[in-house]
Amino acid sequence: MRVDAKDMGADLEKVLITKEEIDAKLAELAAKIDAEYTGKDLLIVGVLKGAVMVMADLARALSTPVTMDWMAVSSYGAGTQSSGVVRILKDLDTDIKGRHVLIVEDIIDSGLTLSWLLSNLGSREPASLKVCTLLRKPEAAKVAIDVEWVGFDIPNEFVVGYGLDYAEKYRNLPFVGTLAPHVYGG
Numbered sequence: 001m002r003v004d005a006k007d008m009g010a011d012l013e014k015v016l017i018t019k020e021e022i023d024a025k026l027a028e029l030a031a032k033i034d035a036e037y038t039g040k041d042l043l044i045v046g047v048l049k050g051a052v053m054v055m056a057d058l059a060r061a062l063s064t065p066v067t068m069d070w071m072a073v074s075s076y077g078a079g080t081q082s083s084g085v086v087r088i089l090k091d092l093d094t095d096i097k098g099r100h101v102l103i104v105e106d107i108i109d110s111g112l113t114l115s116w117l118l119s120n121l122g123s124r125e126p127a128s129l130k131v132c133t134l135l136r137k138p139e140a141a142k143v144a145i146d147v148e149w150v151g152f153d154i155p156n157e158f159v160v161g162y163g164l165d166y167a168e169k170y171r172n173l174p175f176v177g178t179l180a181p182h183v184y185g186g
């Protein structure tokens, strides 16, 4: 059964990016990533929990053989604003020294999570450390970050779906949508 904005009742305001648009964009990004890592041993690191869907779909769109690891960090808790304080809830299982590492994210909002992750993982001396994110909010950036692969630049609105949550809900929507302000007290 397909879930659409109408099925979500009044919780969703609109669909911002459809499942079809996400699939097409991930195929495009995967081709570029394949070209970059040809002949290299690539470790992709998903940032839990939001990046689960992007990791699963991007990994399957890649032709490059990869190994996968996960890191769990949280800076949002149950709210719609980053606390700025990043907590490691689960560290990597892998030693990344000398490895080619690609961080996979669902969204770069303030950039605080990724900026912290880049310096944390960077200090472990990987051979290379790059980033692929499905979404980015340029107007929300609090720190400038160099990101190799970006799916979509989106407006500065709180979004849910395709891994992204509000208070742990809506992660399983197959599309990215905006949440009606009344849901989070806006």
Ligand SMILES: O=P(O)(O)OC[C@H]1O[C@H](OP(=O)(O)OP(=O)(O)O)[C@H](O)[C@@H]1O
Pocket: 047, 048, 049, 050, 051, 073, 074, 075, 076, 077, 082, 105, 106, 107, 108, 109, 110, 111, 112, 113, 114, 164, 165
């Ligand atoms: O650029 P920023 O402002 O730091 O925001 C981006 C981060 O926030 C979200 O994670 P969250 O902390 O909500 O955890 P979750 O992935 O478990 O939802 C998202 O998945 C990113 O990791």
Ligand code: HPA
Pocket: 076, 107, 109, 157, 158, 159, 160, 164, 165, 166
């Ligand atoms: O817009 C967002 N939606 C859900 N989670 C998030 N984490 C950072 N930004 C967002």
Ligand SMILES: [Mg+2]
Pocket: 050, 076, 077, 164, 165
């Ligand atoms: Mg979240």
